[in-house]
Amino acid sequence: MKHLQQFEALFNHATIGIILCNKDAEIINFNAQAETQFGYKKEELVGKKIEVLLPQKYRGSHVQDRNRFYAHPENKVMGHGRDLHGQKKDGAEFPVEVSLSHYRDEDNIYAIAFVIDITVRKNNEIAVNRHREELQEITRQVTLxxxxxxxxxxxxxxxxxxxxxxxxxxxxxxxxxxxxxxxxGDLKSGFVTMASHEFRTPLSTILSSAFLLSKYNGPDDEDKREKHINRIKDAVNDMKSILEDFLSLGKLEDGLVKAKTADFSAAEYREELQHTIEGMMQIAKQGQRIAFSHEGESDIRVDISLLKNIIINLCSNAIKFSPANGNIEVRSLNNGPMLTVSVKDNGIGISEEDQQHLFERFFRAKNAVNIQGTGLGLHIISKYAELLNASISLRSELGNGTEFTISIPQNEKDLTG
Incomplete structure (x- = not known):
């Protein structure tokens, strides 16, 4: 008796629909989940053929299918690549996944259908297709x-x-x-700088997110897909901003670019910089690692676009002037009065003599003349820092790496004024 009660509890409280039919395909039992799925009460269906739960257009062919099942019963998942649908009491159709089982009781054979409503899964598939179309449109815009x-x-x-x-x-x-x-010549250098510093990272972000997006096609990957679609959109917007504001170094030097500060929570700030660091990994040498950390939970006031451009330039230099398998550290600290961001590498370092001229336009350190570059990157960084009312400090030693630190006051009023 106890076992019977346990079976009834399992049957009635199962989270999938369970339908029991006799050898004549008549419904003899119908659990609570199936009632919810199809909109019928059990009493309305007992004694009726199983076809009452199918759309009208499938009922004729289903009679032959279930007769073959009773002739040669076996456990199986129905469908095999084709969509199955059930029909509710009100006539509405919905997609289902059905598994069939059977058992014998003396000379009688019984069929058990386990029914899962896959409406959510189908809707997710539609969402995936919609996101794929959006990605194709973004790719087309990037190509243009x-x-x-x-x-x-x-x-x-x-x-x-x-x-x-x-x-x-x-x-x-x-x-x-x-x-x-x-x-x-300055104009040409501006284009080279734009291609090597500003455009490479957003393009890498677009390519990597497009690649990862194609792998997140499961029903539980909605958030991941949305994340990478947003990263692609952000990268495209960054490129558009670069085209508008940084077409040439002259705009910076002529004062045409203004700081646009905004307040960020620590979590928002951390996420913005983490995305930037992740984008830089696309251009890292083999084995290079970029570690990012932020300390301080106070709100941060900064032009996040200018700050990210500084970090992109510094990380790009760290990658370029550091060996493969090297470590690059990006550390951020907000202690209230001051926000400091540092980028440290273990690369070739800079001599004391060259450090005196490092932020001059077109200047290249003596030990970097054989490494690709325009000599404009650090000059641009100094211009960004001026817009942020920030200071730049440097610690470096030949052969022992370099660390740049940007210090941005947090108690200043809006710099856009």
Whole structure:
């Protein structure tokens, strides 16, 4: 008796629908979950054929299917690649997953159907397809953006060639020609800097998130998909911001870029910088690791875009001037009056002599002349720091790495004024 009660409790309180049919495909038992799924009470279905729970268009063919099952019963999952649907009492159809089992009692055979409502799963599949379409559209926009950039570079290169040709023909205007050449050289350096520092990281973020997005296609991966779609959108927006605000170094030096400070909680700030560090890992050398930490739970007031650009530039340099398998540390501390952010590497280091000129435009340290670079990165960092009213300190020794520290006051009023 006790075992019977336990079985009835298991049957009635199961979280999937359970339907019991006799050899004539008549329903003889129907648990509470099945009542919820189909909208019928058990008493309404006992004695009726199982086909009453199927959409009208499938009932005819199902009679043959269940006759074959009773002739050769075996446990199986129904569907095999095709969608199955049930029909509620009110006529509404819904997608289901059905597993069949059976048992014998003397000369009688009984079929047990285990029914799962997969409406949520199907909706998730629709969401996945929608996100995939959004990703394709983002990819198309990035492709168009790259094409536009290539065209601009080609046009600028053509302009450089034409200008140089004119300079050769205008030897009488030597002073003017040399000045023009310098301006064009600055412009070219600006493009190189933009490509090597600003554009590489958001493009890497887009590519890595697009790759990871294709792997998160399960019903429980909605948050992960949304996260990477947002990272792609953020990266595209960052590139758009770069095009608008940092097309050339001249905008910074002419005062056309302003700091736009905002308040961030410690969690928001930590997440923003963590995404930036994760993006930098896409360009890291083999075995290189970038560790990020933040201390302090007070709110932070900063132009997060300018700060991320500083970190991107410093991390890019740390990656470039450090060996494979090396460690790079990004540490942040908010002690109330001051927010400090440091980037430390174990790379080639900088001599004391070169440290005196490090933030000058086009300056390259003597031990870095054979490493690709324009000599503009640290100069740009100094301009960003000025906009943040921040100071920059440096500790470095040849062969023993470098550590840059940015100190940003937190008790200052809005810097945009």
């Amino acid at each position: 953006l790259n094409s536009d950039l290539e065209q601009k570079v080609e046009n600028r290169t053509k302009m450089l060639r034409e200008t140089l040709a004119e300079l050769e023909k205008s030897k009488k205007e030597v002073t003017e020609a040399l000045e023009k050449e310098k301006e064009l």
